[in-house]
Amino acid sequence: MTALDAQTDSISITDDDAPAERQGSTPIERPKRATPLQVFREMPIVIKLSTIWLLLVFGGAIYAKIDTVLLNDALPLQNPNLQTNNFNPATGEFGDGEPNESWSSAHWLGTDTIARDTFARIVHGAWVSLIIAMVSAGFGVVVGGFFGSLVGFVRGRTETVTMAAMDVILAFPALILLLAMVSIFEVRSLTVIALVIGFLSIPAYTRVARAGSLAVSQREFVLAARAIGTKPMKILFREVIPNVLPTVLSYAMVAGAFVIVVEGSLSFLGLSVQLPTATWGNMINQARGNLKVNFAQVFWPSMALVLTVLSLNSVGDWLQKRAAHRGSAL
Amino acid sequence: MNKRSLSKLLALLFAFALVAAACGGSSDADGETTDTTAGETETDTDEPIAAGEEAEGDVDTEVEEIEGERSYGGSIAVGLEAEAVGLRPWEDTCSSPCYNMMITVFDKLTDQALDGTYQPYLFETLEANEDFTEWVGVLRSGVTFHNGVELTAQSIADMFPIQQEGAAGAGGLSAANIIDVQATGDLEVTYTLSQSNSALPATLARAPVGMVFEAGAAAADPDGSANEPVGTGPFMIESRDLDNETIVVRNDNYWGVDPEGNQLPFLDQISFRPIPDEGTRLDALLSGTVDVFQTLRQGTIRDGRAARDGGEDIVMVEFQGNNVGGGMFNVLVPPFDDVRVRRGLTQMNSQENVIEALGGTGISLPGTQWFSPDSPWYSEKVAAAWPSFDFEAGSATLQEYIDDPERSDGKAPGESIEVELSCPPDPSLIAAMQVLEQTWTASGVVDVNLTNYDQQTHINYALGAENGFVGEHGAHCWRFSSDSDPASDINPGFAPPTAEIAEAAGIPDVVSPLNFANYFDGEVFGAAVAALQTDDFDERYALYESIMLKIAEDVPIWYSGHTATAFGTNPAVMGLTGWHLPSGDIGIGIPAVEGRWHEVWLSN
Incomplete structure (x- = not known):
């Protein structure tokens, strides 16, 4: 084993296969991977609160979806689209609900202009935000992350062409481009909206990944791998991408916050998912005409949006710092 | 904890504190609203209302003589719901905000009195021949334009070719059957019509x-x-800064005087400011940024009333006009070409809930026709004939269509009906369309697709200029009627919508792109034409009643509630309603929240 091999193995903290005896006479103790609980304990209080909020949003969204799709509204969460004062064919009568009702045990956050339960709509609205954030992050991390890592590693004409294409997409004002694309597709399903936003997320991820890849590609262990004749694709997948990924993932949290706001803007303009599907943006839009009568109906979805975006930014920042710290240890 | 973490913690705590504050604050506000709403929903709409009577449960139109010493001078600012693209009557299509500006600069040849009849305004007299194909008007003397040019009959004749070329004027001339305008004396103008028109x-x-x-x-x-x-x-x-402010100043040479002989106008200056957001416009009045604001939204009237009742020093000048909200079915497009579908959906239209969603409870009554109960044209017979809410009957009617092997939408028997319901993206309309969606969907036989397009796109889809005026709409939110003579809206609204239909009806020259529902019925159109051949009110009433009865039978349109409109004003602003015609009679007031500003004054 050459000295270079030893160095490569010792700094590759993600490589679990290296036997201890290969480290020479003074084996380096491998850092143990922290458990989620340990990571949580490590967090400052503000990040802990943010994480708890994100888990609540995530859990609520999943719960609401399971309730609607699998259990036919059997769980104790009201139908988000049920107008409690409208005609009910089952009873043959109009419901006794009230529009713009204040909070009560029946409606924890009150009702909206057409007597729908606001809490149920916020929980169901989280699903849209969640899907949009996850799809855009998925697209960004997989497609943007891969292209960024690739062009940062191989450089040359591939990099020039790819980054030029990304710059072209980035040059369009995102919201205007979104409006145009949503208008072209016309069908405003969650899938279409998520895919459009996901597509538009790719350039930002590509830039982040490329920046990381450029730095990682000049590191000693990558140079060493090249020197011993390792195939470029193997270096890319074994050395570059694993080291770029933490940065891209932590960026995904911050970018997720951004796309949730973008979706909120689209909803506010009436261009997001089909009504009557609840989203935080369309809840705000529909309640704004009633601001003087029922401020709470604008307030609650706004708070859900603000807290989620704030939490994603906080956790994303913290993860970025953590990733940077780990990177500097390489 | 470092500074950055501390600031983030503070931000989160602040956010949570806001949540807690909202929990506490919403209770009172909501409670008040709920109480008010509950009180106002006690409206028995089953009681027949006589035509022309002030109905209970909607806004009270109070047009009356305003007492008090008139004073000269001062200026006011008026918040309008939109900017006017242009102020050319012959060219620029004008809605309520634009009309408020235009009416300060232009006089009209006639205007409407409180009883709905028309009287000469710039004309001193206006008379028709026996079959209403020729009208002769005599202008009042001594009137000059702002540029000093004297008003003569030739001035009116010279307007004609410009109107013929104008986007708005050409349509107006054509709808009124005017084919020639001549100066037949210094002040005498003769209108020649291609067909009878008693509603000129x-x-x-x-x-x-x-x-x-x-x-x-x-x-x-x-x-x-x-x-x-x-x-x-x-x-x-005086000046016009688009999207910001249009200022008009007093015309010292104005010809008009009020019944007391006071020279008009009273104000020195009016500043019109477009403020598109409803809430902001009301706030502008409450903060004193404007002295008057206009609204055509029931929810804003409700908020204005609440502000007034809550102690704010404002006056709400309300008007219940003939304009009625709702929507139309495109009857040339399946499945709306089948009356069973239209009737079934209409029977499943819970008007009270729709009105509540629009914020109109206690402000608007459910519509059954193009005339509000306050109007002399209102018909109790039509109100009784209109298909009111009956979910079971509606479902059964739809089921009949669904089970029909020959159903027009080409689907197999038993399959659901697909309905695209579209409204402009106003929050109250979005709420209203979701009320319809829930009821229609609850039938289990209708799949509803809700869409919102901006106002212009919404209108263009209904107009359908690109597909022979068939339109690209299905079920489409719309408003109908106005306080003008019924002929103004009914005749173009029910004339043949396409060239093919006009040809089939044997009237190839009569095509109206303004028939947005594309509903054509020979009887209806015949009655509309007949109503232009007489000026006898009873005869005309019977004809328009027959049209409305046929509409209730064929339901090409559905209704929500009659549209109430209002000006909210600073209490010092007087004379908005109760203005006079040159004869001394009181004018109609503020239909469609179109003010007449010449008799407005500021009290001390």
Whole structure:
């Protein structure tokens, strides 16, 4: 084993296969991977609160979806689209609900202009935000992350062409481009909206990944791998991408916050998912005409949006710092 | 904890504190609203209302003589719901905000009295021949335009070719059957019509044909006239900054006087400011930024009333007009070409809930026809005939269509009906369309697709200029009717919508792109034409009643509630309602929240 091999193995903290005896006479103790609980304990209080909020949003969204799709509204969460004062064919009568009702045990956050339960709509609205954030992050991390890592590693004409294409997409004002694309597709399903936003997320991820890849590609262990004749694709997948990924993932949290706001803007303009599907943006839009009568109906979805975006930014920042710290240890 | 973490923690705590504050604060506010709403929903709409009577459960239109010493001077700011693209009556399509500006600059040849009839305004007399194919009007003397040109019969004749070329004027002339305008004396004008039109005075009371402009100035600078129009009105344009402010100042040479002989107008200046957001416009009045604001939204009337009742020093000047909200089915498109579908959906329209969603409970009554109960044209027979809410009957009617092997939408028997319901993206309309969606969907036989397009796209889809005026709409939110003579809306609204239909009906020259529902019925159109051949009210009433009865049978349209409109004003602003015609009679008030500003004054 050459000295270079030893160095490569010792700094590759993600490589679990290296036997201890290969480290020479003074084996380096491998850092143990922290458990989620340990990571949580490590967090400052503000990040802990943010994480708890994100888990609540995530859990609520999943719960609401399971309730609607699998259990036919059997769980104790009201139908988000049920107008409690409208005609009910089952009873043959109009419901006794009230529009713009204040909070009560029946409606924890009150009702909206057409007597729908606001809490149920916020929980169901989280699903849209969640899907949009996850799809855009998925697209960004997989497609943007891969292209960024690739062009940062191989450089040359591939990099020039790819980054030029990304710059072209980035040059369009995102919201205007979104409006145009949503208008072209016309069908405003969650899938279409998520895919459009996901597509538009790719350039930002590509830039982040490329920046990381450029730095990682000049590191000693990558140079060493090249020197011993390792195939470029193997270096890319074994050395570059694993080291770029933490940065891209932590960026995904911050970018997720951004796309949730973008979706909120689209909803506010009436261009997001089909009504009557609840989203935080369309809840705000529909309640704004009633601001003087029922401020709470604008307030609650706004708070859900603000807290989620704030939490994603906080956790994303913290993860970025953590990733940077780990990177500097390489 | 470092500084950054501390600031983030503070931000989160602040956010949570806001949540807690909202929990506490919402209770009182909501409670008040709920109480008010509950009280106002006690409206028994089963009781027949006699035509022309003030109905219970909607806004009270109070047009009456205003007492008090008139005073001269002062200026006011008026918040309008939109900007006017241009102020050329012959060219620029004008809605309520634009009309408020135009009426300060231009006088009309006729105007409407409180009882709905038309009286001469710039004309001193207006008379028709026996079959209403020729009308002769005599102008009042001593009237001059803002640029000093004297008003003569030739001025009106000179307007004609410009109106013929104008986007708005051409339509107005055509709808009124006007084919020639001649000066037959110094002040005598003769209108020649291609067909009878007993409702010509109504046409002469609207902007495209009735507003008098100085043809020389218009011809010399057609584009500039959009911002610097020249009329004979009580005010003259001082400056116009689009999307910000239009200022008009007193016309010292105005011809008009009030019944007491006071020279008009009273105000020195009016500043019109477009404030598109409803809440902001009301807030502008409450903060004193404007002295008057206008609204055509029931929810804003509700908020204005609440502010007034909560102690804010404002006055709500309300008007219940004939305009009625709702929507239309495109009857040339399956499945709406089948009356069973239209009737079934209409029977599943819970009007009270829709009105509540629009914020109109206690402000608007459910519509059953194009005339509000306050109107002399209102018919109890039509109100009784209109298919009111009956979910079971509606479901059964739809089921009949669904089970029909020959159903028009080409689907297999038993399959659900697909309905695209579209409204402009106003929050109250979005709420209203979701009420309809829930009821229709609850039938289990209708799949509803809700869409919102901006106002212009919404209108264009209904107009359908690109597909022979069939339109691209299905079920489409719309407003119907106005306080003008019924002919103004009914005749173009039910004339043949396409060339093919006109040809099939044997009237190839009569095509109306304004028939947005594409509903054509020979009887209805025949009655509409017949109503133009007489000026006898009873005869005309019977004809329009027969039209409304047929509409109730064929339901090409559905209704929500009658549209209430209002000006909210600073209490010092007087005379908005209760203005006078030159005869001394009181005018109609503020239909469609279109003010007449010549008799407005500021009290001490």
